[in-house]
Amino acid sequence: MLRSTSMSEQNAAAIDTPPDDDVIGSFDWNWLMTHGWQYAENIVGALVVLIIGWMVAKFAANTVRRGLDKRERLDPLIKLVCVKLIRGTILLVTLVAVLGKFGVQTGAIIAVLGGLGLAVGLALQGSLSNIASGIMLMVTRPFTVGQVIKASGEVYIIDDIGLIATKAHLPDGPTVIMPNNKLWGSEIINLSTMHDDLRRLDENFGISYTDDIDRAFAIITSVLDADERYLKEPDRLIAVTSLDDSSVNVLCRVWVKPADWWLAKLDLIKNVKQAFDREGITIPFPQRDVHLFQESKSDS
Secondary structure, eight states, rough: OOHHHHHHHHHHHHHHHHHOOHHHSSOHHHHHHHHHHHHHHHHHHHHHHHHHHHHHHHHHHHHHHHHHHTTTTTTTHHHHHHHHHHHHHHHHHHHHHHHHHHTHHHHHHHHHHHHHHHHHHHHHHHHHHHHHHHHHHHOOSSSSOOOOEEEEEEEEEEEEEESSSEEEEEEEEEEEEEEEHHHOOOOOOOTTOOOGGOOOEEEEEEEETTTTTHHHHHHHHHHHHOOTBSSSSOOEEEEEEOOOOOOEEEEEEEEEEEEGGHHHHHOOOOOOHHHHHHHHOOOOOOOOOOOOOOOOOOOO
């Protein structure tokens, strides 16, 4: 009881005692001045680095944008990606430098960012492959929107070229979404871009072994001469290419304008068939002769 009373009296005395000036005076103002200026210097330095980095990023992005704008054939999406990539890279380096001003170990940050980039790259390797292929398609421009191409054995009409996939449609209407890496990795035949703005049309016709070959040549030539879509230059070719089981195969090779190719091909088949019918040239179908032999019964 006496101890408890003594402690209470001491606490009351401590509360009632006014603060001593020596307590306030004992604060280390020298430490505050030294370290305070150091912290202020770091803050100001970080702000300066941040402002300079932001200005450099803006200047570099504008410079790259102006340079890319001079290349009219370059896809606008590629221009945007390049500008964003340059600006983002500079700002990221600036951020690491700012953190270094505050004593943060930038080496550890770079290592973490590198590991994170590697992990993201492995997780998105398919998408990154598509993006890289999309950039190559936009830069090299093997085809453009609206052109007709042949890839992986199919004919496509291009509707849109994106970073990850290319949108197209088949000649009969269905829409196709093709990953860029598969499209870039395949053989691409641009059917809308021809050497000397010409496209060759090859068609084979079968005639009977009993038909006159020269007469068949003359009939095909007359069909070509009657239609101005079938050009006389470069030279045409009409020749026998093979002797099959049921027919003599005749090749007709002629050049047309790319825009006329499809209808010219269909009309050539129809007109040659009608001309053959009028002139008595037979287009044979596969047939096989079967000979039966009956063995004579031997005398028993």
